[in-house]
Amino acid sequence: xxxxxxxxxxxxxxxxxxxxxxxxxxxxxxxxxxxxxxxxxxxxxxxxxxxxxxxxxxxxxxxxxxxxxxxxxxxxxxxxxxxxxxxxxxxxxxxxxxxxxxx
Amino acid sequence: xxxxxxxxxxxxxxxxxxxxxxxxxxxxxxxxxxxxxxxxxxxxxxxxxxxxxxxxxxxxxxxxxxxxxxxxxxxxxxxxxxxxxxxxxxxxxxxxxxxxxxxxxxxxxxxxxxxxxxxxxxxxxxxxxxxxxxxxxxxxxxxxxxxxxxxxxxxxxxxxxxxxxxxxxxxxxxxxxxxxxxxxxxxxxxxxxxxxxxxxxxxxxxxxxxxxxxxxxxxxxxxxxxxxxxxxxxxxxxxxxxxxxxxxxxxxxxxxxxxxxxxxxxxxxxxxxxxxxxxxxxxxxxxxxxxxxxxxxxxxxxxxxxxxxxxxxxxxxxxxxxxxxxxxxxxxxxxxxxxxxxxxxxxxxxxxxxxxxxxxxxxxxxxxxxxxxxxxxxxxxxxxxxxxxxxxxxxxxxxxxxxxxxxxxxxxxxxxxxxxxxxxxxxxxxxxxxxxxxxxxxxxxxxxxxxxxxxxxxxxxxxxxxxxxxxxxxxxxxxxxxxxxxxxxxxxxxxxxxxxxxxxxxxxxxxxxxxxxxxxxxxxxxxxxxxxxxxxxxxxxxxxxxxxxxxxxxxx
Numbered sequence: 187x188x189x190x191x192x193x194x195x196x197x198x199x200x201x202x203x204x205x206x207x208x209x210x211x212x213x214x215x216x217x218x219x220x221x222x223x224x225x226x227x228x229x230x231x232x233x234x235x236x237x238x239x240x241x242x243x244x245x246x247x248x249x250x251x252x253x254x255x256x257x258x259x260x261x262x263x264x265x266x267x268x269x270x271x272x273x274x275x276x277x278x279x280x281x282x283x284x285x286x287x288x289x
Numbered sequence: 290x291x292x293x294x295x296x297x298x299x300x301x302x303x304x305x306x307x308x309x310x311x312x313x314x315x316x317x318x319x320x321x322x323x324x325x326x327x328x329x330x331x332x333x334x335x336x337x338x339x340x341x342x343x344x345x346x347x348x349x350x351x352x353x354x355x356x357x358x359x360x361x362x363x364x365x366x367x368x369x370x371x372x373x374x375x376x377x378x379x380x381x382x383x384x385x386x387x388x389x390x391x392x393x394x395x396x397x398x399x400x401x402x403x404x405x406x407x408x409x410x411x412x413x414x415x416x417x418x419x420x421x422x423x424x425x426x427x428x429x430x431x432x433x434x435x436x437x438x439x440x441x442x443x444x445x446x447x448x449x450x451x452x453x454x455x456x457x458x459x460x461x462x463x464x465x466x467x468x469x470x471x472x473x474x475x476x477x478x479x480x481x482x483x484x485x486x487x488x489x490x491x492x493x494x495x496x497x498x499x500x501x502x503x504x505x506x507x508x509x510x511x512x513x514x515x516x517x518x519x520x521x522x523x524x525x526x527x528x529x530x531x532x533x534x535x536x537x538x539x540x541x542x543x544x545x546x547x548x549x550x551x552x553x554x555x556x557x558x559x560x561x562x563x564x565x566x567x568x569x570x571x572x573x574x575x576x577x578x579x580x581x582x583x584x585x586x587x588x589x590x591x592x593x594x595x596x597x598x599x600x601x602x603x604x605x606x607x608x609x610x611x612x613x614x615x616x617x618x619x620x621x622x623x624x625x626x627x628x629x630x631x632x633x634x635x636x637x638x639x640x641x642x643x644x645x646x647x648x649x650x651x652x653x654x655x656x657x658x659x660x661x662x663x664x665x666x667x668x669x670x671x672x673x674x675x676x677x678x679x680x681x682x683x684x685x686x687x688x689x690x691x692x693x694x695x696x697x698x699x700x701x702x703x704x705x706x707x708x709x710x711x712x713x714x715x716x717x718x719x720x721x722x723x724x725x726x727x728x729x730x731x732x733x734x735x736x737x738x739x740x741x742x743x744x745x746x747x748x749x750x751x752x753x754x755x756x757x758x759x760x761x762x763x764x765x766x767x768x769x770x771x772x773x774x775x776x777x778x779x780x781x782x783x784x785x786x787x788x789x790x791x792x793x794x795x796x797x798x799x800x801x802x803x804x805x806x807x808x809x810x811x812x813x814x815x816x817x818x819x820x821x822x823x824x825x826x827x828x829x830x831x832x833x834x835x836x837x838x839x840x841x842x843x844x845x
Contacts (some may be wrong), residue, residue, distance in 0.1 A: 202387050204340035210374075246336055256598045264765050266704060270338055274705035276633045276715040279384065280339045281367055284636065 189227045194231050195222040195260055196238045197270070198245035199225050206281065207245060209238050215245060217281065218260035219271045225250070290351050290655070291436045291580045293401040301398045304444075306516065308332050309391035312566025316388070331449070333404030334390055337708050342381045343390060344407040345397060349435040349459070351379035352657040354646035359400040360542045361439035363566035367393050372642070374627060374635045376699060376750055377456070378416050378659040379407055379532035383706055383814060396428075405443055412442035412450045412522070413813055415562060416458045418466045419660040423668035424581045425616040431478055431484070433577045434514070437790065441515050448522050452529035453537035455493075455522070460797035461652060465779035470502040471495055471753060473539045474521060479508065486510045491521065491551070492543035495747035499783045500540045503548050504553065516562035517555070517568050523562070524554045584654035584669055586617045591672035592620075597679075605678055606732070607690035612675060621672050623653075625665040626689040626697065627681060630726040634700045634718050635663030637687075644685045652678055661750075662690065662699055695723040695737040697805065699750050704767075711795075712760025712767040718798040725804075737818045738777065753777035755819045757784045758796065762781055769796040771803070773830055787831050801835055805831030 196209035207215040208222035216222060224232035231250055238248040251267050253260035262268045273280020291299070301787075307689040308328070333344040345360070352360075360380055364372045367389045368382040375381055380695050385393060407414055412468055415435045422430045438457055442448065448455075458467045461478035469475035475490035487509040493502030509517050514645055525539045528546065536545075599604040613622040625645060628634050649667055652674040658666040668679055682688040691697045698721060698772045701707065703714030725731045740754030744761070751757030757772035769791045772784030791799045804818075810829055811821045822830065 194715055199336055199340075204336060204385075204387060206339060242322055243316070246322055265767065266338075266762075273339060273712060275717075276705050277369075277720065 191226070191228040191231070193260065193262075194225050194250040194253065195219070195253050196225070196231075196234050196248055197251045198238060198248035200243055204246075209234060209248075213237075219253075219286075222253075222260055222272075223232050224255065224260050226251060226272075231255070257279070290432075291348075291362045291577055292783050297401070298398070299783060301401075301403050303349070304332075304403070305391065305394045305398055305842060308394065310630045312387060312391055327409065331406060332394070332409040333706075333732075334387075334408035335408060336535060337344055337383065337706050339706065339709075340384045341387055341390070342706070342735055343385050343404055344375070345394060345402060345404045345660050346407050346414045347378050347380060347402075348439050348660075349415055349421070349432050350659040351432060351654045352655070352659065354650045356400045356402055357642050357646040357649070357657055359396060359402065361639035361646070361782050363393055363396060363747070364642070366396075370570070371636050371638045373633070373638065373702065374659050374665070376661050376663065376701070376748060377414050378419070379414055379660070381702070381704075381722055387640040405658045408454075410453050410455075411449050412438075412445070412451075412455045412457065413441050413783075414456075414659060415442070415474075416456070416467050418460050418462065419658040419666050420466060420613065421461070421658075422481055422581065422656075423615050423622050424462060424466075425614060425621075426464055427460075427462040428480055429461050429478060430581050430583070431459040431762055432477075433574060433581050434476065434478065435459045437515070437574050438518065440573075441518070441570070447519075448526065449831070451526055452531045452542075453534070455525075455539065455734055457518075463779060465777075465781070468750065468753060468777045469493075469782070470779070470781035471499075471750070471777070472502065474518065475502050476514075480510050481807075484510065486513060489517065489521075492540040492548075493781070494538050494540040495714060495750060495752050496538070497535060497745045497747075498541065498544075499752040500544065501545065501781045501783065502540075502561050505548070505749050505812040512571050513559075514569070516566045517559060519562045520534045520555045520558040523558055524551065526552070528627040565752060577774070582758060586620055586654075586669060586671070589671040589673045594672035594675050597676040601676075601730075601759065603690075604676060606689055607679055608675065610690045610692045610732075617667065617669075619672055621670055621675055623667040623670050623678060624660070624692045624761065625667065626691055627664050627687075628697050628722065629686055629689045630691075631719050632686075632695055632722075633715050637665070640689055641685050644687070647778050648678055648681055662697065666698070668676075691731065693736050694731045694736070695734050696725045697738070698722060699738070699740040699754070701743050701749035703741075703749075707743060707748075709746055710743035710760070711745070712769065714741040714749055714758075714760055717741055717758060717760065717793075717796055719768065721800050722795055724801055728801075730808070731769070732806070733814070734808065735814060735817055736805070737807075740775070740802070742779075750777065751775070752783045753781060754784060755817075755822070756800065758800075760788065763790065767793045768798075771796075771799065771834065773803075773827060774819065777778075785827060787834055788825065789835075802833045804831055808828055 490502035653667040700718035705712035742749035773782030776782040
């Protein structure tokens with residue numbers, strides 16, 4: 187019996203800058219998790235991931251990250267993804283300092 | 290220290306040219322990521338949580354002012370103004386862009402530095418004693434041998450695709466200041482019957498199966514070093530496991546085959562390897578040796594130093610912890626703490642790096658070391674100059690008086706930066722240090738090594754911490770296990786787990802309970818935490834950790 191498929195986003199690191207990006211429904215790579223396309227169908231998610239992985243000129247290391255629906259868009263369900271979207275907790279560096287954090 | 294000759298300079302230039310072209314091809318799409326990844330790893334370029342990370346080699350931890358200033362320049366020009374010193378005495382930059390890496394490598398090449406083989410399944414940065422050349426107890430400076438091994442291992446055609454990474458350390462004293470017995474190969478320079486040679490230790494390591502190295506060869510004549518290393522590496526390369534990443538280090542190969550079998554295979558290979566060496570390596574070692582002359586240290590009246598100790602309690606406290614006896618009576622070894630309470634362990638800003646470079650130039654014979662404990666060292670400073678050094682360090686926040694104390698914590702970058710991490714380590718280190726500062730107890734507590742790893746890979750050396758902390762992911766929440774009784778010295782020992790782990794908001798109070806338990810249990814101030822633990826065993830510490838919790842919960 188297959189496990190229930192939980193909502194996911196496609197995430198990766200930008201090839202040149204190295205920072206965290208998320209795949210949007212418009213096929214762009216957004217720096218802001220709120221703009222990510224939330225995938226709720228497993229086959230759909232697999233297909234979007236394959237498409238992302240083919241974009242090796244733009245990104246590196248694409249994978250599907252668990253999210254849950256939030257009032258302002260998808261929210262991480264694991265603390266690792268929370269760090270990825272915000273930045274490190276010891277210094278005000280990364281996305282939080284670029285004004286892109288939702289935290 | 291060793292200066293690049295024309296060959297070295299040309300080699301690095303060519304390597305950088307190759308990598309620049311590889312980056313171009315990757316960006317243009319002519320290399321896939323799978324093809325590019327091993328190439329970038331061999332040049333020290335990782336992809337981490339938030340950005341790329343460049344790990345620059347600091348061979349055997351040795352720097353001079355020009356090198357350190359260039360590291361500061363890299364931090365400012367291509368990063369966020371700081372660098373992180375690691376437990377393998379390298380420096381990491383957390384925020385470079387892929388397109389800037391070739392320029393960074395060229396800038397490093399200008400000062401004879403590189404990022405070659407700081408990652409990948411190959412021989413990594415060779416580490417050594419951060420007090421080399423200054424310590425009274427060494428029989429010779431181990432760094433020329435470390436430099437020889439570095440040159441031999443760099444781009445060695447046979448050993449670029451080992452089953453896994455390979456780490457070598459070289460020491461030359463009974464005191465092990467380089468965690469030698471936790472390395473894949475540890476070399477200890479010894480003298481037997483008037484001849485210099487090596488004890489060869491094999492199969493030490495941290496990670497998910499920590500092991501203490503075993504003695505492979507009790508005495509290896511000096512001239513046989515490279516052929517013998519080749520024999521060990523060739524044996525490992527041949528029979529080391531490639532089917533399971535977690536069983537691929539040589540420590541597992543030794544464990545599974547048995548030390549006697551490994552020794553037999555190595556000794557069997559050795560005559561072939563020996564025959565291939567003409568002795569030119571020993572000539573070359575003699576030339577390397579000539580580059581490592583201890584500076585002429587003049588007699589300098591130390592009265593100013595002792596007067597400052599008497600007059601200034603802050604200076605005296607700092608000198609007590611951060612100044613170590615030098616083999617020359619008028620001099621001291623100054624350890625610069627990169628563990629300011631509440632700061633990220635091992636981080637230094639570009640300004641701080643430049644200040645240290647200036648101090649080395651003015652007072653330190655142009656000699657700076659990075660230590661595996663993530664601090665810096667000025668190994669040769671006249672005692673008379675140390676008050677001025679301290680004053681300069683104070684001005685830039687580098688005068689924390691805590692070397693060897695509980696807030697001199699080793700911590701890996703952890704989940705704040707590292708893609709492999711399962712939990713954060715930096716905030717735990719910050720929390721412990723801040724609490725110790727609040728309680729003002731660490732001078733009373735004395736020597737206590739706390740080491741924190743943010744995952745099972747143990748880059749924070751938690752296995753050999755007197756108190757070790759391992760951050761894990763337990764049901765999606767950070768959970769910290771504590772180990773006790775680890776030892777990173779020549780009496781290397783792996784710590785023992787205390788029991789269930791602690792949540793992120795519980796771990797600092799748990800450490801506090803341990804420290805207060807130690808203060809209660811110790812025979813006197815001369816008995817260190819580790820000594821008390823070895824005398825009493827786990828029981829009273831386990832009690833301090835968990836009984837209070839049980840009582841607190843029972844009261845609810």
